[in-house]
Amino acid sequence: MPLFLSLVYLLFRRALTVAALRVRSREFKELEIVVLRHELVVLRRQVARARLTEPDRVFLAAASRLLRGTGWQSLLVRPDTLLGWHRQLVRRRWTYAGRRPGRPRVSEQLGELVLRLAHENPRWGYQRIVGELAGVGVRVSATTVAKILRQADVPPAGARAGLCWREFLRAQAQSMIACDFFTVETLWLGRLYVLFFIELGSRRVHLAGCTANPSGAWTAQQARQLAWSLSERLTPIRFLVHDRDSKFSRVFDEVFRSDGVEIIRTPFRAPQANAFAERWVGTVRRDCLDWILIVSRRQLEQVLRVYVDHYNSHRPHRALDLTPPTPERRLRLVSSHPPDHLHRRDLLGGLIHEYALAA
Missing domain, CATH: 1.10.10 (Arc Repressor Mutant, subunit A)
Structure with a gap:
């Protein structure tokens, strides 16, 4: 609409100019034409390219059809410029609004x-x-x-597709188990040895036993008891990881080899090669053993069995999305509001607390 009004106004002014020229003499008109042509020459020397609006282009295109011979010299544009304007009009006619060339953009x-x-x-x-x-x-x-x-x-x-050690261990973790010893100093300055196994996939811990003299025969007997319980697993154990401690004798390894388990010995003085077992040793010390005075082997076994049961069934694990290795079925909240009644269960004289919804 603004373009149309501008064009009407320009045509109206040109019509008034033509009407005024009719009352002037011929000599005056010729003189004015000479002056205007000279001004046009001066303008062309100063301005390399004039800026024309759409109404200017429409008027010049219409006037070009009326001029003949030397009249083309009075125009600011050349014939190829007029042809270029015409090509632009043709492109605009066949251009669809709101559509870009090529394939549609991916969402x-x-x-x-x-x-x-x-x-x-x-x-x-x-x-x-x-x-x-x-x-x-x-x-x-x-x-x-x-x-x-x-x-x-x-x-x-x-x-x-390159496989790193982290991805390899995660893929093999369900079929791997690790074992290790750790020691506990008693109140009477005695030393007790604790043998445990940990499943790398589920982080479930199996307490094998405690003794003051971990001989090869005792270690092999604990291995047989664990092998009997592992035979009921849906995913069979393929690898057993342990260090080069002399307490892991040939008889100990043969118990697992007879069930098709491959023994992997860690390098010398490389505790990080058995990192899962070493990490659990630190956990049981920080959560439990560093806060209790152990008097006898029987007390140590009782304390560790309570803690291992708590670790497997209740304690959240970061590697398992804050769930325990073998969670028990408990009532869980549906809403995000805190519950009105929580039941607290004290373990080991109140050293460890377990919480559940009150029935």
Whole structure:
């Protein structure tokens, strides 16, 4: 609308100018034409390119059809400029508003979904990701998937499929178990040895026993008792990790080898090679043994059995999303509001507390 009004105003002014020229003499008109042409020459020397509005272009295009011969010299534009304006009008006519050339842009949700599948499955290539998305009703081409991964600096499947030690241990953790000894000093300055096993996948701890003289025969007997209980597992144990302590004798290893378990000995003076067992030793000391005076082996066994039961069934574990290794079925809150009644259970004389919803 503003363009139309501007064009009407410009035409009205030109009509008034033509009417005023009719009352002037011919000599005056010719003199004025000469002056205007000279001003046009001066203007062309000072301005390299004049800025024309849409009404100016419409007027000059219409006037060009009326001028003949030397009249073209009076125009600010050349014939190829008029042809260029015409080509622009043709392009505008056949240009659809609101539509960009090329393929439609990929949505952010689809990009995030492709990156999620690529990160969670490093061995999947472009075609596998396309097929997996097609299975859930998302249609996308392999070229689009490759472009999304390339823009996010995600390498191809061959470079992403490298297996690190962390991923290897997580994949094998369900079939691995570790064992170790730790010592406890009694009130009478005696030393007791504690043998335990820990499942690397579930972090479940098995207390084998306590003794003041851990001989090879005693260690082998504890291994037999544990092997009998592990035979009921759905996932069989394939690897046993322990250090090179002489208390782990050949008989101890043969008990597990007879069940198809491979023995892995850690290097010398490398406690981090058996990090899960070493970490549990620190946990049981900080939570329990550092706060109790142990008098006898029987008391130590009773304390450790209570703590191991608490550790396996109640104590939250960060590696298990703050759930215990073998959680018991308990009443859980549905809402985010704190409960009105909590029941507290004291263990080891109040050293450890367990909380549950009151019935």
